[in-house]
Amino acid sequence: MRRAAVGSLVTALTLCVGVAACRESVKCENCGTLVTVVTTDADVLVPAFTQTSMGTQVSDLLFLKLADLGLGLNTLGDSGFVPRLARTWKFEDSLTIAFELDSRSRWQDGAPVTASDVTFTFDVYQDPKSASPSRPLLTEIASVTARDDSTAVFRFKHHYAEQFYDATHHMRILPRHLLDSIPHQRLAAHPFNRQPIGSGPYRFVSWKAGESIELASDTTFFLGRPGLARLIWRITPGYPTAISQLVSGEADFMEYLGGPENVARVASAPQMRIIKYTSPAYFYLGLNLRDPTRVSRPNPLFQDRELRRALSHAVDRRTIVDAVLGEYGTVALGPTSRMTAIGRDTTLPQIGYDTVAARDMLDQLGWKDRD
Secondary structure: OEEEEEEOOOOHHHHHHHOOOOOOOOOOOOOOEEEEEEOOOOOOOOOOOOOOHHHHHHHOOOOOOOEEOOOOOOOOOOOOOEEOOEEEEEEEEOOEEEEEEOOOOEOOOOOEOOHHHHHHHHHHHHOOOOOOOOHHHHOOEEEEEEEEOOEEEEEEOOOOOOHHHHHHHOOOOOOHHHHOOOOHHHHOOOHHHOOOOOOOOEEEEEEEOOOEEEEEEOOOOOOOOOOOOEEEEEEOOOHHHHHHHHHHOOOOEEOOOOOHHHHHHHHOOOOEEEEEEOOOOOOOOOOOOEEOOEEEEEOHHHHOHHHHHHHHHHOOHHHHHHHHHHHHOOOOOOOOOOOOOHHHOOOOOOOOOOHHHHHHHHHHOOOOOOO
16 A cells, blocks of 8 residues: 545545546536645656656646546456547457547647547657657557548557557657657657647646646646646655655645655644555565676576575565555565556465575575675
């Protein structure tokens, strides 16, 4: 679980916006301003190039996908997906999905969103010159073409269960008419990344590097006016200072509180409310899987399955979770979030904490503790 804190004036609808997890339209007339305190700045605000959680959180509100995951988080087929830029879609055969765009969708400069925007977006994401971090996620898509102004057609290399998910989830659509004159290799550094024009429920207002980012609701948004008039992210390096701003009332919301001691500070503030929710994130210990003498080769140490199992036996994950996350943390069942079905499957066999087994296995492999 993760912990979010909101002030007493912030409604549950506000929480949805703050954690970028709200999937339903919010019915509210100009509900005011939400100030979120964060500990790191964004890198860029265009989804094809951002590699930070802060950049993603902001760009998610500026740019839309063709369709979005529903609250069930199903990734197989198209069940539960919510229309966004695409009004409808059709599986024409086992390798082809056609998306019909919503005729009401507009870029925030007034231009209509068209199928050429979708084909342009795919070209940008999959071009090695663009260096988009999402490019590896799109390798199973053979092509994206425009049948007409309102129909984008995805063709896949082979049939598999997550075709629809891959077509919609990994790309937020970009405005061709504003970006197609820029060479792909220059897009990531282009000023558009710091002053974007999107198709989403919020418009870009300002970005003061290292200080704040501000968005304003788009009152003409084709899916309905969003529930908050203004969103401000206040960038405050360091959890102690950020928590102080939250407790003192200078900020309304903080997504992750950073540890049990900070949870206790926020819990003591009468105007604050702590909300637990299942997180899409998980924490892990990363081993160097590349040979330190030649990084193009795998690390020969970790090619041995029994050595990897011995190291897993030697790590007391429960104690680590308790120390870092307290009662709000859960030992992961593998490299996947507890939000997923496999992440909740307690029937999966686990490698338990067992120092005797670890020592025996290391002895058999020829490893000795000499100091």
